[in-house]
Amino acid sequence: MTEPHVGRARSADLIPFATALDDDGFLTDRLARQDNHQGVLFFGWWGTRPAGTVYLWLEEAEEPPIQAHLPGVALLTHLQVHAELRRRGVGTALVGAVEQHLAEQGRERVALAVRTDNPAAARLYDKLGYRDWGHGTVTCYARVTLRNGGVLEVPELCHVLVKDLEVVTPAPRAEPRIGASRRC
Numbered sequence: 001m002t003e004p005h006v007g008r009a010r011s012a013d014l015i016p017f018a019t020a021l022d023d024d025g026f027l028t029d030r031l032a033r034q035d036n037h038q039g040v041l042f043f044g045w046w047g048t049r050p051a052g053t054v055y056l057w058l059e060e061a062e063e064p065p066i067q068a069h070l071p072g073v074a075l076l077t078h079l080q081v082h083a084e085l086r087r088r089g090v091g092t093a094l095v096g097a098v099e100q101h102l103a104e105q106g107r108e109r110v111a112l113a114v115r116t117d118n119p120a121a122a123r124l125y126d127k128l129g130y131r132d133w134g135h136g137t138v139t140c141y142a143r144v145t146l147r148n149g150g151v152l153e154v155p156e157l158c159h160v161l162v163k164d165l166e167v168v169t170p171a172p173r174a175e176p177r178i179g180a181s182r183r184c
Contacts, residue, residue: 014031111162
């Protein structure tokens with residue numbers, strides 16, 4: 001049985017993902033942001049087929065309420081799974097990769113915004129342990145890249161969800177004892 005696998009985006013994979021998800025402008029922008037250390041773009045595969053993407057926003061949140069209540073918290077954004085591959089664990093694998101990356105970086109929390117009219121995504125995030133942040137809804141702006149290259153900002157009413165992460169502490173490396181003899 002095929003399982004999804006996820007990795008950090010590489011420029012060599014941009015064209016297959018942009019074609020499969022019809023999202024060239026967004027993915028190009030996020031890959032450039034990754035190159036500038038502003039975030040991390042993850043690509044998810046189903047076998048050899050491009051299956052989905054998610055972007056980890058490491059900059060300060062653009063929305064003032066999120067800035068005020070969650071300063072410095074990384075944001076999981078723009079989770080997208082190819083329509084034919086939904087409900088096969090791709091979204092869960094993408095979210096898991098983001099969480100693992102953050103935990104390995106010592107980050108203790110992640111947040112996301114989900115549109116109020118997207119109950120399927122809200123159910124996924126609930127199942128994965130995300131909880132309402134307790135400060136009401138927020139107007140977020142989705143950037144839609146038009147075929148002519150222009151960008152349209154579309155307001156979306158969103159619930160903000162948060163999850164506390166278990167920080168991964170690397171195991172200490174065994175240091176050789178000074179003066180210890182080695183037996184062959």
